[in-house]
Amino acid sequence: RHGTGRGTHRERRRNYRLSGRNHKEEIEIDEGTYNKIKREIENKLTDLTLFNLVGHMQIKSYNEKQKHVLTVYLKDLQENLSVFNTILPKLQLFKNRIESLHFTNKSVSYKPEKGIVVQGADGKFLNIEKLSSGEQNEIIMLYYMIFEVADHTVLLIDEPEISLHVAWQNMFMQNLKEIANEKDLQVIVATHSPHIIGNSWRDCLDLCEILENE
Numbered sequence: 001r002h003g004t005g006r007g008t009h010r011e012r013r014r015n016y017r018l019s020g021r022n023h024k025e026e027i028e029i030d031e032g033t034y035n036k037i038k039r040e041i042e043n044k045l046t047d048l049t050l051f052n053l054v055g056h057m058q059i060k061s062y063n064e065k066q067k068h069v070l071t072v073y074l075k076d077l078q079e080n081l082s083v084f085n086t087i088l089p090k091l092q093l094f095k096n097r098i099e100s101l102h103f104t105n106k107s108v109s110y111k112p113e114k115g116i117v118v119q120g121a122d123g124k125f126l127n128i129e130k131l132s133s134g135e136q137n138e139i140i141m142l143y144y145m146i147f148e149v150a151d152h153t154v155l156l157i158d159e160p161e162i163s164l165h166v167a168w169q170n171m172f173m174q175n176l177k178e179i180a181n182e183k184d185l186q187v188i189v190a191t192h193s194p195h196i197i198g199n200s201w202r203d204c205l206d207l208c209e210i211l212e213n214e
Helices: 002-027 031-050 064-084 087-099 133-148 166-183 207-213
Strands: 106-111 115-120 154-158 186-190
Touching: 031 064, 031 087, 087 106, 087 133, 087 166, 133 166, 166 186
Parallel strands: 154 186
Antiparallel strands: 106 115
């Protein structure tokens, strides 16, 4: 038993040394790789700062003498920021889609510190309640599809044209496709509006024809 114990101890020491070498090899990266990851993180930090998700951060430059410490620091920072990988693209998509809306004599934008901001043609800020029911419905629909609908699922939408101005109906499929691509959704839309369909006729099925042929 005593001999077995010594053997186990030596084996553990040997495994530890091997583990240590593998860990060292894993975390050592050259200057080019370090700077590439650094740029990626800096770009991400810029986006996260825009949405007030993180404060201002400055990443240290590469230093050959401190490369082990800096590499561990950079990898840890990359891992810590990965918690935003899901929410950040959705915030960016929501901001882009909101600011692409064309409301009559109004503009809509998304500002992290204020939320949805509405301005009149004269540049004055308006209460969001000043939007028409159709305009409010458009914003609510975008929010629901981006943030409430689970990723990788099937989304059913029945007659989205209700309360939507013709101009917004023309944009509906474009918005829907961008959201579906980002969230990996399969979407089925039931509509009577040719404006909703737009240029997507080849993706349509006429239920009347299907029923008549059965």
